[in-house]
Amino acid sequence: MLSRITLRQMEYFVATAENCSILIASEKIHVSSPSISAAIAHMESELNVQLFIRQHAKGLVLTEIGERVEEACTIILCEASDLYSLSSDFTGSMSGKIKVGCFSAFAPSIYAEVIHGFANLYEQIDLETVIDGVCQHSCHQFTN
Helix, strand or coil, X not given: CHHXXXXXXXXXXXXXXXXXXXXXXXXXXXXXHHHHHHHHHHHHHHHCCCCEEEECCCEEEECHHHHHHHHHXXXXXXXXXXXXXXXXXXXXXXXXXXXXXXXXXXXXXXXXXXXXXXXXXXXXXXXXXXXXXXXXXXXXXXXX
16 A cells, blocks of 8 residues: 555655665755665565666666656655645745855845844745855754
């Protein structure tokens, strides 16, 4: 039964398929390699199929069924993501991630007056500051 496969496992699988590597997917989505491997193994067990061919020199290659599963997972993940958009459209609330950058000379006044005020007003926004091209931090990290 597909209900035993979680959205998170699908996210891990799709990230791995897109990068042809568990290690690269791990770095991009900030999840440990063993967690991604376990998610893929669980999906393979639940579906009773092999999703990847593991080639040590070339990384991972999707099997034919793996390609179909990736397409289906991508659609499911997009639909799930649309639920948040739908609810925020209905309630008028904003959520998501915004990256704001500025030069270091302006940072003290912009952070204090604009960024901090915005972050407090819109707590569902993950606001990331970049000063002189260097990521500083996220002011808020809330889940939907």
